[in-house]
Amino acid sequence: MIKSAGISVSLLTMCLLVGDVHAAQAYRVVKSCKPADLSVHFDNGQGEFDGMSHSGAWVVLSNHSATRCAVPALPVVRLEDTQAHVLATGKPAQPAPNQQPDQTILKPHAQWRASMYWVSGNVYDGGQCVSPNRVVLKFPLGDVHVNFPARTLCGPAQTPLTFEQGQLQPVPR
DSSP states (O other), X not given: OHHHHHHHHHHHHHHHHHHHHHHHHHTOOOOBOOGGGEEEEEEOGGGTTOBTTEEEEEEEEEEOSSSOEEEEXXXXXXXXXXXXXXXXXXXXXXXXXXXXXXXXXXXTTOEEEEEEEEEOSOOSTTOEEEOOOEEEEEETTEEEEEEOOSOXXXXXXXXXXXXXXXXXXXXXX
16 A cells, blocks of 8 residues: 555656646747748749639738737738728638648748638629738737739629638648
């Protein structure tokens, strides 16, 4: 009985120590990225999104600060005209149920990307087409505004235009 109690106390002590390590790691919170930490550009994927009446691009996000920071795994993306009127908004693509993290940790100088895919031809009866000038990515600590390459998005008339938006993923090397 004494030996068993000694093992139990040792096991309990070990569990408490391991628990403390995990608890300490849990307190290491990665702060949200500041807009000034981020740079954004677009990549057409060498035409991988282009098809009959469809187009798209990768929105590529880089952390150019010296420390890690966090952004939403699926940032809110809006396309606007020069007067800041919203012309189209991102609609999340359907990820697998087990692949829905809340945030993405961006290491310094690492690049992550999210797909944007839209209808580019006026294929709708009485449809509408727009040519946005800029993109606004909404983040917890502020928005990032960047010019949008000359592209046309189309959709049904009298409804807000949307495009399919994927979650952030590492840029392959």
